[in-house]
Amino acid sequence: MPLRETEAIVLRTYRLGEADKIVSLFTRQVGRLRAAASGAQRPKSRYGGMLEPLTYIRLWLFERENRDLLRINSTELLESFFAMQGDYRVQLAAQYIAEAAERFLPEREVNERAFRLLLAVLRALKASREIDRPLLYYNYWLLRLAGFLPQLEQCCACGRALAGEEIFYGDETQGLVCSRCRTSRSRKISGEAFSLMEKMRRSPLDAWMASEPLAPAVREARRLFETWMEACAERKLVTLELLAAES
Amino acid sequence: MSVFAGPLSRLIDELKRLPGIGQKSAQRIAFHIERAAREDAERLSQAILEVKDKIRLCNLCNNLTEQDPCEYCSDPTRDQSVICVVETPYNVVGIERTREFHGLYHVLHGALSPLQGIGPEQLRLKNLMERLKSGSVKEIIVATNPNVEGEATAIYLSKLIKPLGVKVSRIAMGIPVGSELEFADEVTMLKAMEGRREI
Ligand SMILES: [Zn+2]
Ligand SMILES: [Zn+2]
Numbered sequence: 001m002p003l004r005e006t007e008a009i010v011l012r013t014y015r016l017g018e019a020d021k022i023v024s025l026f027t028r029q030v031g032r033l034r035a036a037a038s039g040a041q042r043p044k045s046r047y048g049g050m051l052e053p054l055t056y057i058r059l060w061l062f063e064r065e066n067r068d069l070l071r072i073n074s075t076e077l078l079e080s081f082f083a084m085q086g087d088y089r090v091q092l093a094a095q096y097i098a099e100a101a102e103r104f105l106p107e108r109e110v111n112e113r114a115f116r117l118l119l120a121v122l123r124a125l126k127a128s129r130e131i132d133r134p135l136l137y138y139n140y141w142l143l144r145l146a147g148f149l150p151q152l153e154q155c156c157a158c159g160r161a162l163a164g165e166e167i168f169y170g171d172e173t174q175g176l177v178c179s180r181c182r183t184s185r186s187r188k189i190s191g192e193a194f195s196l197m198e199k200m201r202r203s204p205l206d207a208w209m210a211s212e213p214l215a216p217a218v219r220e221a222r223r224l225f226e227t228w229m230e231a232c233a234e235r236k237l238v239t240l241e242l243l244a245a246e247s
Numbered sequence: 248m249s250v251f252a253g254p255l256s257r258l259i260d261e262l263k264r265l266p267g268i269g270q271k272s273a274q275r276i277a278f279h280i281e282r283a284a285r286e287d288a289e290r291l292s293q294a295i296l297e298v299k300d301k302i303r304l305c306n307l308c309n310n311l312t313e314q315d316p317c318e319y320c321s322d323p324t325r326d327q328s329v330i331c332v333v334e335t336p337y338n339v340v341g342i343e344r345t346r347e348f349h350g351l352y353h354v355l356h357g358a359l360s361p362l363q364g365i366g367p368e369q370l371r372l373k374n375l376m377e378r379l380k381s382g383s384v385k386e387i388i389v390a391t392n393p394n395v396e397g398e399a400t401a402i403y404l405s406k407l408i409k410p411l412g413v414k415v416s417r418i419a420m421g422i423p424v425g426s427e428l429e430f431a432d433e434v435t436m437l438k439a440m441e442g443r444r445e446i
Binding site for chain 2: 017023091
């Protein structure tokens with residue numbers, strides 16, 4: 001039974017029987033996986049608050065031959081995101097991050113950039129308690145790193161360059177379209193929202209947040225990305241519905 | 248084809264759907280029922296049906312009850328000025344066992360948990376807010392679970408209720424009685440420090 005050490009972010013937990021939990025994790029060294037934590041439901045569990053959603057931990061895993069489910073041997077707290085989730089909006093944003101990560105990051109695939117993205121976005125939420133800019137940045141980069149980001153420079157129907165054009169998006173297409181290719185269901189996006197994307201591509205989150213004011217275009221772009229997230233995710237994201245009710 | 252006769256295998260299948268019951272336990276219980284007297288089996292099935300037919304939610308506090316309002320809400324000896332808010336009817340039982348709380352209850356039937364699709368709209372809060380309107384309630388004790396969901400719910404409630412001039416308190420979170428400080432993780436330790444009291 002080899003023991004593996006890895007860093008991880010807890011995405012969520014499920015009860016397993018009377019005493020144990022199954023933990024859905026995004027690990028830095030092994031990728032996304034599920035592992036069993038024995039005794040984690042007990043009040044005196046040695047895991048304490050370490051398996052709460054979005055906690056950043058170091059853990060030691062047992063890999064068991066012929067078994068899909070790994071077993072957690074021990075954990076160590078690296079950074080807690082417990083306190084910020086006392087604010088329902090921040091809790092909602094944090095759990096959306098977890099649900100989207102489960103949906104877009106394939107199991108057992110190491111993705112160092114996605115791991116750093118999750119940490120950076122959680123830290124931005126913790127520091128700012130604001131959800132719009134961190135979530136927009138997360139949506140953009142998660143889609144990009146997972147290979148789902150649509151073509152943003154050209155009309156996805158006719159290929160015409162979009163800079164300087166009127167730009168639209170719709171539920172039925174999975175990219176941006178020009179004014180000639182728009183349909184009756186397409187919605188227009190502003191030039192400001194469009195130009196946000198180029199800036200997000202070039203800067204780390206903290207630098208981008210420092211330079212990008214919280215303008216209406218941020219929320220507009222967030223909504224556009226959430227339409228794409230929903231379209232790519234195939235099944236509805238539960239947290240996305242609650243987010244829509246919040247904003 | 249099942250190795251058990253039809254009715255027996257149907258009973259085993261039903262029992263297996265209960266929490267904590269696996270194939271072996273289900274078989275043991277099914278054979279026990281088969282051997283038991285007919286009256287025993289009738290009493291069991293009657294008890295199950297009665298739960299389904301007679302138990303409902305108290306209109307005031309959402310607790311499970313046979314009569315509405317429930318025994319707590321209709322007991323004039325209980326302190327009408329304090330309401331303890333809990334996530335599940337189970338929690339009411341746990342607090343009653345202490346014999347130290349004599350106020351009323353309110354059951355939310357859940358906690359804010361976006362991953363399970365539970366936002367403020369899904370909690371049973373409307374009748375709680377109604378109860379506060381009368382002005383006789385002076386304190387709300389929030390006894391939700393000591394986890395992210397319970398904490399978010401507690402803070403959400405306090406933001407909602409404090410403006411009405413009602414005191415909102417939260418049960419202490421921290422080191423379990425009988426354990427040792429040396430094994431507490433930092434999150435638990437921090438909560439325990441926050442919840443300290445003068446002695
Ligand atoms: Zn076009
Ligand atoms: Zn009642």
